[in-house]
Amino acid sequence: EVHLVESGGGLVQPGGSLRLSCAASGFTFSNYWMTWVRQAPGKGLEWVANIEQDGNEIYYVDSVKGRFTISRDNAKTSLFLQMHILRAEDTAVYYCARGRWLFEYWGQGALVTVSS
Amino acid sequence: DIQMTQSPSSLSASVGDRVTITCQASQDIGNYLNWYQQKPGKAPKLLIYDASNLETGVPSRFSGSGSGTDFTFTISSLQPEDIATYYCQQYDNLPQLTFGGGTKVEIK
Numbered sequence: 001e002v003h004l005v006e007s008g009g010g011l012v013q014p015g016g017s018l019r020l021s022c023a024a025s026g027f028t029f030s031n032y033w034m035t036w037v038r039q040a041p042g043k044g045l046e047w048v049a050n051i052e053q054d055g056n057e058i059y060y061v062d063s064v065k066g067r068f069t070i071s072r073d074n075a076k077t078s079l080f081l082q083m084h085i086l087r088a089e090d091t092a093v094y095y096c097a098r099g100r101w102l103f104e105y106w107g108q109g110a111l112v113t114v115s116s
Numbered sequence: 117d118i119q120m121t122q123s124p125s126s127l128s129a130s131v132g133d134r135v136t137i138t139c140q141a142s143q144d145i146g147n148y149l150n151w152y153q154q155k156p157g158k159a160p161k162l163l164i165y166d167a168s169n170l171e172t173g174v175p176s177r178f179s180g181s182g183s184g185t186d187f188t189f190t191i192s193s194l195q196p197e198d199i200a201t202y203y204c205q206q207y208d209n210l211p212q213l214t215f216g217g218g219t220k221v222e223i224k
Contacts, residue, residue: 044217046215047213100207101148101213103152104171106159106161
């Protein structure tokens with residue numbers, strides 16, 4: 001059974017940093033693109049970033065370019081999102097999802113709150 | 117960027133009613149459209165892929181249609197467990213992905 005479990009969320013001050021992790025199990029992690037999608041409180045879904053199987057192709061939504069870095073460790077079947085220079089508008093639940101454009105499996109989400 | 121406009125933003129219907137949600141793309145996206153259901157406090161769940169294909173295990177009362185710029189998502193007979201917010205998502209102009217604004221479905 002496929003499982004995706006996010007961790008690392010929390011409260012951070014504006015300008016701060018945070019690193020999210022997503023532990024994957026139940027499938028061959030190295031065979032799949034992986035994606036981060038976020039959802040601000042009471043708002044809709046927003047694609048944030050995704051990464052190709054070997055990490056050679058990486059893409060970001062414009063609003064996080066230069067501040068967020070997606071990465072993966074296939075040996076540890078884990079996905080990461082390093083977030084710097086956080087802003088209030090980055091406050092959201094961050095989901096990891098399996099795939100590049102079709103998301104059959106999602107994690108439960110990690111809440112990131114950016115506030116002073 | 118491709119914009120996805122969903123309507124209505126919310127609706128209220130009775131159990132057994134037919135419910136229809138539309139999603140309009142700002143440009144032709146072929147059939148590169150998926151539909152998700154999200155219940156409160158939960159992650160989204162894939163229901164329909166490539167505009168009209170039912171994901172395995174999803175009840176047949178859910179369906180999708182359309183191509184180009186205009187798409188429709190239908191619940192043929194609304195059930196209490198269908199209370200959720202529904203999102204469309206396009207993937208025509210990779211790497212960018214965009215979701216519609218969502219449609220909240222409630223029971224009347």
